[in-house]
Amino acid sequence: MKKRLLVIGIQEENLFHLTKQLEYIFESLITIKCITLKEIQSDSIFPSDVVLLAGSETQGLIKPFLPAESVCIVAERTENTANLKQLFYLESKKNLLVINDNENSTAETVDSLKQIAPGHNYSGYSGHQPIPKNIDFIVTPGETNLIPKGFTDIIDIGPRVISIETLSSIKKYFHFQLNNELLIQRYIKAMILLANDGIKYDPTSSISDQNLNRTFSQLSTKSALMKSTLEIAAKIAQTSTIVHVQGEAGTGKQMIAEMIHNESSYSHLPFYVYNCSDSESSSIQEELFGSTDGRIKGVIDYTTGGTLYVKNMERLPYSLQEDLLEFIKFNTNRKKIRIITATIPNLDELQKNGIIHTAIYSYASSCILKIPSLSERKEDIKYLIERFKTHFNKKELSFSEEAIQAFYQYQWPGNIRELYNVISYCVCLDSMYITPDSLPLYFRGNQEKRDAESLTEADAEYIVSQIEVHGFLSESIRLLSLYKEGKSKHKSYGRRKMKELLLQENYPLTDQQLRLRIEVLNKHGLLNVQKGRRGTTISSKGETFLELLDG
Numbered sequence: 001m002k003k004r005l006l007v008i009g010i011q012e013e014n015l016f017h018l019t020k021q022l023e024y025i026f027e028s029l030i031t032i033k034c035i036t037l038k039e040i041q042s043d044s045i046f047p048s049d050v051v052l053l054a055g056s057e058t059q060g061l062i063k064p065f066l067p068a069e070s071v072c073i074v075a076e077r078t079e080n081t082a083n084l085k086q087l088f089y090l091e092s093k094k095n096l097l098v099i100n101d102n103e104n105s106t107a108e109t110v111d112s113l114k115q116i117a118p119g120h121n122y123s124g125y126s127g128h129q130p131i132p133k134n135i136d137f138i139v140t141p142g143e144t145n146l147i148p149k150g151f152t153d154i155i156d157i158g159p160r161v162i163s164i165e166t167l168s169s170i171k172k173y174f175h176f177q178l179n180n181e182l183l184i185q186r187y188i189k190a191m192i193l194l195a196n197d198g199i200k201y202d203p204t205s206s207i208s209d210q211n212l213n214r215t216f217s218q219l220s221t222k223s224a225l226m227k228s229t230l231e232i233a234a235k236i237a238q239t240s241t242i243v244h245v246q247g248e249a250g251t252g253k254q255m256i257a258e259m260i261h262n263e264s265s266y267s268h269l270p271f272y273v274y275n276c277s278d279s280e281s282s283s284i285q286e287e288l289f290g291s292t293d294g295r296i297k298g299v300i301d302y303t304t305g306g307t308l309y310v311k312n313m314e315r316l317p318y319s320l321q322e323d324l325l326e327f328i329k330f331n332t333n334r335k336k337i338r339i340i341t342a343t344i345p346n347l348d349e350l351q352k353n354g355i356i357h358t359a360i361y362s363y364a365s366s367c368i369l370k371i372p373s374l375s376e377r378k379e380d381i382k383y384l385i386e387r388f389k390t391h392f393n394k395k396e397l398s399f400s401e402e403a404i405q406a407f408y409q410y411q412w413p414g415n416i417r418e419l420y421n422v423i424s425y426c427v428c429l430d431s432m433y434i435t436p437d438s439l440p441l442y443f444r445g446n447q448e449k450r451d452a453e454s455l456t457e458a459d460a461e462y463i464v465s466q467i468e469v470h471g472f473l474s475e476s477i478r479l480l481s482l483y484k485e486g487k488s489k490h491k492s493y494g495r496r497k498m499k500e501l502l503l504q505e506n507y508p509l510t511d512q513q514l515r516l517r518i519e520v521l522n523k524h525g526l527l528n529v530q531k532g533r534r535g536t537t538i539s540s541k542g543e544t545f546l547e548l549l550d551g
């Protein structure tokens with residue numbers, strides 16, 4: 001008969017947890033079976049079994065079922081260190097009341113916490129007396145159901161795990177090759193995995209690569225608006241106050257939040273993003289606050305000690321805003337988490353229109369960071385281009401004066417994210433020299449539309465005067481009209497085809513003459529000259545130009 005490890009305990013849930021730990025450590029090296037005391041029968045334990053008792057209280061109870069030859073070990077239990085982060089980072093000396101399932105295990109938990117996370121006043125709760133008034137937090141290894149109602153300052157350190165000594169004894173009885181170092185590594189791995197088991201929602205964690213370790217001093221700006229925003233942000237980072245960041249999409253709200261985190265006392269623990277528009281409203285409550293029975297942890301539990309960035313707060317259902325408010329109020333005194341909220345629309349408007357709860361507004365509006373749009377800080381475009389070139393390791397990429405002008409004229413509806421995307425597009429091109437033609441089509445399209453919309457009669461007159469300097473105005477108008485007819489049939493023309501069309505209209509031109517006319521019209525943005533065989537079309541600005549001349 002193959003040797004088994006038979007784990008025996010009273011509570012099913014507890015057994016499940018211990019078995020999981022054993023499986024994480026011993027994987028397939030041993031056969032593990034668990035059984036509760038109430039399921040035990042006379043033949044449940046084989047003489048070859050190594051019996052592991054979850055607690056000493058079962059020792060006497062299983063005696064009648066235990067064959068004389070079988071080995072029996074009582075599991076020594078200890079706290080899961082991976083669950084103690086919150087205790088390690090508690091500010092100053094706190095009064096902590098420990099609650100476990102019986103007096104013995106409460107005393108054990110108190111003893112081991114005193115060793116692992118010293119510096120606080122620990123006391124055990126017997127369940128008979130009321131909770132003393134001076135208690136800051138109740139600490140419990142997963143026994144949240146034993147906590148008297150109404151007490152909300154709870155630190156759940158999760159179920160206790162089997163100690164390394166006990167694991168070494170088990171190893172000894174099974175005689176397999178697992179050296180001590182590997183055993184310790186697997187023990188740590190198991191603690192981490194168990195600590196994360198209760199988390200159902202996996203929040204977008206950590207700082208994006210671009211902003212890793214980035215601090216305010218590394219962010220240059222020439223914009224006065226942005227400078228004052230950054231100055232305030234750098235000061236706020238040193239406090240634990242709730243911050244609200246507001247700005248159009250892609251302006252850098254999250255980046256500023258990440259930098260506040262990096263420079264704050266919360267920086268040693270995670271930065272989590274909770275995007276309120278990513279989930280159905282029915283699941284937001286559990287994802288954010290955890291399940292009401294405490295079995296599933298929420299992002300808030302997970303973030304303890306770090307920063308929670310609540311993105312698109314305007315999408316948080318009104319009823320849940322009340323829960324968030326409760327948490328904000330609670331957190332204001334305890335400073336457990338740095339909360340940063342963000343909205344794209346103006347917070348005042350959201351409150352006036354009844355989308356944001358007035359009470360949340362009163363907290364969030366005490367510190368608002370407004371991030372200007374890129375069109376309000378065009379002076380930063382050059383610096384940002386340089387920054388992104390460095391980021392992509394393409395310092396040698398250069399831009400023609402026209403391309404730079406196009407960047408300045410464009411309105412950048414997608415803000416810095418869009419600029420970043422345009423530069424990443426340019427980086428992927430074969431050419432190291434970027435002209436307006438090389439820019440992405442959607443960018444050119446938008447630019448063209450704006451150019452066309454903004455073309456005035458005076459502009460048209462100026463262009464006419466510039467073409468007249470060369471003495472080919474009537475040919476140019478005909479040329480533009482031919483391109484326009486082509487565009488209406490979704491056709492673009494190469495030079496050879498255009499030469500033929502002009503000839504049919506009694507405008508015989510040499511190659512050289514045609515090239516010059518196209519160049520001049522292109523310089524004024526009236527044409528879209530595309531590379532290779534793709535030919536040329538009239539631009540929207542060119543069409544408006546023709547309309548203005550007709551009118």
Ligand SMILES: Nc1ncnc2c1ncn2[C@@H]1O[C@H](COP(=O)(O)OP(=O)(O)OP(=O)(O)O)[C@@H](O)[C@H]1O
Pocket residue numbers: 210211219247248249250251252253254255256344384387416417420
């Ligand atoms: N000043 C800056 N310098 C360099 N990169 C920046 C700067 N501001 C923003 N970015 C980059 O622009 C992109 C968009 O920024 P971010 O995600 O912070 O914007 P957001 O306002 O939070 O957008 P959304 O509301 O759409 O989520 C990111 O890649 C960010 O790193």
